[in-house]
Amino acid sequence: MAVIRNPKDFWAGLIYLGIGLGAFHLAQDYEMGTAVRMGPGYFPKVLASLLGLIGLIALVRSFLRPGEAIGRLAWRPAFLVLGATVLFGLLVRGAGLALSLFVLVLVSAYASRQFRWRPTLLLALGLTVFSVLVFLKGLGIPLPLLGSWFVR
């Protein structure tokens, strides 16, 4: 990969180009219309072409102009933080708000390098109680305290 002199430009360009091409392809199903009566495909196609063009420029530039390397991706925190969020979505109806919040805090807090059990458990408990009181009782968000897996 020594030819790529600016990896940030390269990958960003690739993403732009990919999304641009994809968006253009999908927009082919939408009627283009005429300039007088712009169809639903008109503006998206213009934007998709523009994005593809910008992606191309970035790609070409990445071979010409040197730039910094991309820093290491922090996979562990990314995985744990995003995973905890998705897990919350999966659990919230079945297990209920209280349990899913507890899991959300516990899993996400594990992403920190300074993770310790005691303060985290206290935090999870505190946040759960607070959220149940404020969001469930106070603001009346339609979520069960205990989910359908426990209550019939």
Add this chain to the structure above:
Amino acid sequence: MMELLANLALGFDTAFTLTNLLYCLAGVALGTLIGVLPGLGPVATIAMLLPVTFGLPPVSALIMLAGIYYGAQYGGSTTAILVNLPGETSSVVTALDGYQMARQGHAGKALATAAIGSFFAGTVATFLLAVFAPPLADFALKFGPAEYFSLMVLGLIASVVLAHGSLLHAIGMIVLGLLLGMMGTDINSGLPRYTFDLPELADGISFVVLAMGMFGLGEIIRNLEHEEVRSALVAKVSGLMPSKADFKRIAAPILRGTGLGALLGILPGGGAILAAFAAYSVEKKISPNAAQFGKGAIEGVAAPESANNAGAQTSFIPMLTLGIPSNPVMALMIGALIIQGIQPGPMVMTDQPALFWGIIASMWIGNLFLVILNLPLIGLWVRLITIPYRLLYPAILVFCAIGVFSINNREFDIYLMALFGLLGYIFAKLDCEPAPMLLGFILGPMMEEYLRRALLISRGDPTVLITRPISATMLALAVVALFLVLVPAFRKTREEAFQEED
């Protein structure tokens, strides 16, 4: 003049109800809180709170959200001065001299200077807003669809020019945002676009989901990347009031900072951050105490603190009068207005005078609250700094998750938010800022509609954009702005303006 007074009276009438005073207080207190806590910015906070404000009357909602934004500018300076940790990006330059002052035992003086400068700037900016908003809105009433389209192009381009970082990537992010704004059912034909046959996407992506993902979750991962143990060494606060000699030194920098900040705040892409950076570099060049800068010069605190508060407030001018956001916070405000059923634009002032003037009046009241919150209660905020990030970010996640769920009561939005969190993190690694994308996302559907109408009126002739004088002027300005960035001399100044950040 009489009209102005009558308008302000209406504004204070609206803002001075007990409910609105309470929301104003809640807003500025929350703003101070997130300003003090590093790693939590106004964009993520406002996005988190938006679902809560849906049920409020529009005036109260906007008063609170506005308070969060300018309140954050106050809070950010506290941590910058006391622990050298800028809570907000706009306070980065305050840390340079403010922390040095604190180390020399002048923490109290630095804090008081920041508060006095901010309050003065806030008062002036509120007044400017009241004076300049009506004529601007009157002028904007003459705008047709072509003018609006060009104005939005100018706004988006200017936001790129005045921001820092790669120009190409910023434009790329704008276009990506515009494209994301196309998702959902097309209002004219009823055709679902980019919905991937998912009924959940029929109404497009909620901008709250996008903002929370990119700014909330993405930021958390970014912060965890280089997590460090924060020193809990907090400078002792003593001797709050500046002396007479100090007042003489800070008077001119506060005036200059206010002027510069107010001006830069109006420009698209401006706002608090740019204002603070610019004010500091100007002051460093022309101050008689230039040699002291970086070693604890009181001017180095007064100027940027006045500027960031002035800029935060005048950035409401284009939002309230034209319906054009100049920064991501204003983009969220526009989203909040739309959700409340108010079409942003020059009509807001005539159709909803109580809302318009109420917000303006609340800003001055909010600034007063902030002085009270920040000077006597400083000890409380200082204690909050010691909250470690490892306890803070799970709490942010909890609010994001519940907030996003409550918009439509469905899990789908939570997954979507996680996806945008990943995207936000990856783009951040590639030096692609999420702010232009949010601006594009909000403006996308409006731009399409204005373009459609402009072309319909002109019978499909695209030159309508350059034959109508106002529209042509705005497009010309956009082109000039773009070329300016490419000119080496200007590019150097642009980079210099942000160099203190490193």
